[in-house]
Amino acid sequence: MKTDILISGAGPTGLTLAIELGRRGVPHLIIDRNPEPAPGSRGKGLQPRSLEVLHDLGVIDEIRAHGTTGLPLRLYQGHELSVELATASAKEPRPDVPYPDLVLLPEWRVEAILRDRLAELGGKVVFGAELTGFEQDEDGVTATLSTGEQVRARYLVGCDGGHSTVRRALGLSMDGRTHDDQYFLVGDVTVDGLADDAAHAWFGPDGAYLALSPLPHAGGAWQYQANVVPGQDGTVPEPTLDIFRRLFAERSGRADVTLREATWLSRYRFNARMVGSYRQGRVFLAGDAAHVHSPAGGQGMNTGIQDSYNLGWKLAAVLGGAPESLLDSYGAERIPVAAHVLASSSRGFESVFALTGLRRFLRDHLIFPLVKLPAVMARLLARTNQLDIHYPDSPITLPATGHGPRPGDRLPDARTTTVDGAPVRLFDLLRGTHWTILGIGAQATADATDDLHVHALAALPGCRPGTFLLVRPDGYLAARATDPNVLTRHLDSLLTAGV
Ligand SMILES: Cc1cc2nc3c(=O)[nH]c(=O)nc-3n(C[C@H](O)[C@H](O)[C@H](O)COP(=O)(O)OP(=O)(O)OC[C@H]3O[C@@H](n4cnc5c(N)ncnc54)[C@H](O)[C@@H]3O)c2cc1C
Structure with a gap:
């Protein structure tokens, strides 16, 4: 078949791109190798800038109806409650910041809302279709799918996640580092007996960590996360409900809480890696395919959504006759954003999850006492809201002197x-x-x-x-x-x- 844009991968990044193309009437095909939408809460926070994007895409009401804001975080040192942190900005929406707070909701829900919006625009994900290879020439890309079908497209965008087939086929390496001193077990479980008016995180004296966050409108499911250190022989436990229960009992000391019905179980290491280029000819990378971060700070899904929001209108413009060079501004603008997110989420990871040494000491004796101060917490939250992302040095920004908003900046609401x-x-x-x-x-x-x-x-x-x-x-x-x-x-x- 023939299309203008082939999107490989229907996570939040691919779906945002499909909506951006769909609402401009650009022919596209979005495929995903999974036979059906993936379960799992994964990225469960939408930052204020992403909320503005989702407002523009026409789904902000659904996102807010299915999400929650301002859930406090109860932090325990050992088994004892140490502090309850306010995670809301304590500010009312302002004309220039209409969505001041992170909205919590599971990633599967974000994807479902985006798929519904795509359907309104006449689009649909083709599930069970894996991109297995492609070749590009001057005029386009010929891709082969696991269904045996060949697709001829003007451009291919790899939104196919951290293990991206597109990135590997391009031979692009993910430079950076993997924190391999610990693994994280993660999953969605039903929890009985724990107050769901807050998220809970336990930090043990030996560097052990465990967190449980209630997921809004998700039938009583909570997101579970716990770190585990590889054994002497390098083995790491598989994520199972039994392991989840054992770690919870050890780390929380709570015998009155029950965990049951795991609907998603997974394991990962923290990576901070990205490619050096987002484009090779007619092939682009976006989202986790181009950059993977530590979840500290909740930036991964948000960065992917905003990659696509940046690329979508440019692809449509070039298909409509704009110069090809417009597409180079995509990487020029988005690579520095990912580099910044990687650096800051790595610092966040090292501050919070350090197992030993000075960083651990600083965490327990400096960072934890400091985040109890509302002004410090507010500053930390402001650092991750992504409202200050800007493109002043972009090749498509016309610099200006004198008084007024700076070209390259986001124009705030008013x-x-x-x-x-x-x-x-x-x-x-x-x-x-x-x-x-x-x-x-x-x-x-x-x-x-x-x-x-x-x-x-x-x-x-x-x-x-x-x-x-x-x-x-x-x-x-x-x-x-x-x-x-x-x-x-x-x-x-x-x-x-x-x-
Ligand atoms: C525990 C945890 C917590 C997190 N917390 C946050 C958070 O709070 N905030 C945040 O912003 N981010 C968070 N993240 C990160 C977030 O989940 C990712 O950044 C996000 O999923 C990236 O979206 P994506 O669409 O780029 O890739 P993905 O969601 O990985 O989607 C890629 C899709 O491509 C498909 N695919 C792969 N290969 C092929 C192929 N060859 N052909 C066709 N399809 C293919 C896959 O099936 C998949 O559906 C967290 C992640 C984890 C694990």
Whole structure:
């Protein structure tokens, strides 16, 4: 069969890309080697920036209805409760940060909500179809599937997770490190007898760790995680309900709590690895296929969703006639983001899970006492909210001097009015697949084509009257100027071949 974009892998990254293409009417095929959607809570936190993306994709209400915010974390040292940490920002939504808090919900639910949105757009995952190989030439990619079918596509995007077939076929190595002094057993279990108004984490004197987090709207299931150190002979226990129970009893000291009905059991090591390039010719990598992180800080799924949010509109634009070079900005923008996430989640991992030595001492005697302080906790949460991701050095950002929002930054939401006095929410104006030009306190004729909307606003925080802003389809500021022609020329140069 023939299509424009072949997406290999239907996790959160592949599904986001399929929605981005689907809502632009781009022909695509999304396949997954699993015969059916994968179980498992896995990445269970959506960060504030991802929530803004999901608002734009049209699923924020479903995400919030199935998730929860502000679940406190009860931290135990040994068997004793040490502190209850507030994980909410303690802030009401603000006009510029409409979703201030992480929303907790299992990854299988995120995927189900994204699949439903894709279905609304007329798309569907083909399960039970594994990409087994591909060849690319000047015009496209010919891929072979386990079903025996061949697919001819203009581009292939590997969203096929940490063991990516696409990445391996490209011969790209994942550079970085694996923390192999400990493994983590993880699973979803039903828990009786433990208060579900909080998540719980036990830290033992010997470096042992165990956490249980209730999963919202998941029939009483909790996510279980525990570290295990390989034995003298290097063996590591398999994840089983019996092992889960034994570790829980030892580490929590609670005999009044029962674990039963495991619906997902797995084991992993913490990796911090990424590829050096996200593109080879007509083949791209996104999500875990390109970078794998420690779950500390809850960034992996979020980074994958935002990779696709960055790549989707660019692929659609190039298929619509924009210069191929637009696609190089994908790696230029997203590789530094993954490198930063890797570094900070590795630091987080080493601070929290150090088994011995100075780091352990610092954790117990410095970090734990410090995170009890609400201001310290709020700063830690702000570091992982991904609202400060920006692309100032991107080849498609037009730098600007003077006063006003900085090109490359995310344009925050705002409540304002049009020059005619009608109240508007900025995210409502930006929502959709188009570019946007905003004239602030300036003469601009409101206009809308499929690709570009123009609005004249009375005011916008941080902008002087007479400012014009060019906003990308993914909500980042591409250019700022006092002459709107500067913006239209920049847009033309990005979208029109030969300009
Ligand atoms: C315990 C745990 C906790 C975590 N906590 C968080 C968290 O709080 N926040 C967060 O953001 N992230 C978290 N993560 C990370 C998160 O789960 C991953 O980053 C996320 O799943 C990546 O999504 P993805 O779509 O890129 O890849 P995946 O979800 O791995 O999806 C890849 C898909 O590709 C398919 N596939 C593979 N090979 C092929 C092939 N050859 N052909 C066709 N299909 C193929 C697979 O079947 C799979 O469905 C956590 C992970 C774990 C294990």
